[in-house]
Amino acid sequence: MRIHTGEMPFKCPRCGKSFRNRSTLTRHMKTHTDERPFSCGTCGKNYKIKNDLIGHIKTHTSEKPFSCGTCGKSFHHKKNLTSHMRTHRDEKAFSCGFCFSYKSNLTTHIRIHTDENLKQDVYLKH
Missing domain, CATH: 3.30.160 (Double Stranded RNA Binding Domain)
Structure with missing residues (x-):
C-alpha cells in the first residue's frame, strides 16, 4: 500500500534518505560501508550486493x-x-545546446566549456 500513498517510513541514519521498506533500507546501508562480502570466483572482484555479483558473473560467460x-x-x-x-x-537523452545519445559524450563535451586545455586539444584534432 505504501507505493500508492508515497509513505517512506524507513530512514537511513547516515544520510537521511528514506525508503518504503526495511529491506531496501538494509541494502542501501551497505553503500555506507567498505564491506564487499560477495566475491567473483573467476576474477576475484568483490561486491556489496549479491545481485551486482550475479550481473557481473555474466560478463565471464557468453x-x-x-x-x-x-x-x-x-x-x-x-x-x-x-x-x-x-x-x-x-x-538524444542528454543535451547542452548540442545533443548526445550517451551521457558520457555529454560529460566530455561539457568539459570543453570548463577546461581551457581540453578545449584547445579538441579543436586542434578537428
Whole structure:
C-alpha cells in the first residue's frame, strides 16, 4: 500500500534518505560501508550486493540474453540494451545546446566549456 500513498517510513541514519521498506533500507546501508562480502570466483572482484555479483558473473560467460530487435546485437545487461536502443531512435537523452545519445559524450563535451586545455586539444584534432 505504501507505493500508492508515497509513505517512506524507513530512514537511513547516515544520510537521511528514506525508503518504503526495511529491506531496501538494509541494502542501501551497505553503500555506507567498505564491506564487499560477495566475491567473483573467476576474477576475484568483490561486491556489496549479491545481485551486482550475479550481473557481473555474466560478463565471464557468453550469456547475452538481451538482444536488439533492430540489429541483433546482444548484451549481458538490460540497461546496456536500453542504452543501445537510443542509437536506433536517434534519441538524444542528454543535451547542452548540442545533443548526445550517451551521457558520457555529454560529460566530455561539457568539459570543453570548463577546461581551457581540453578545449584547445579538441579543436586542434578537428
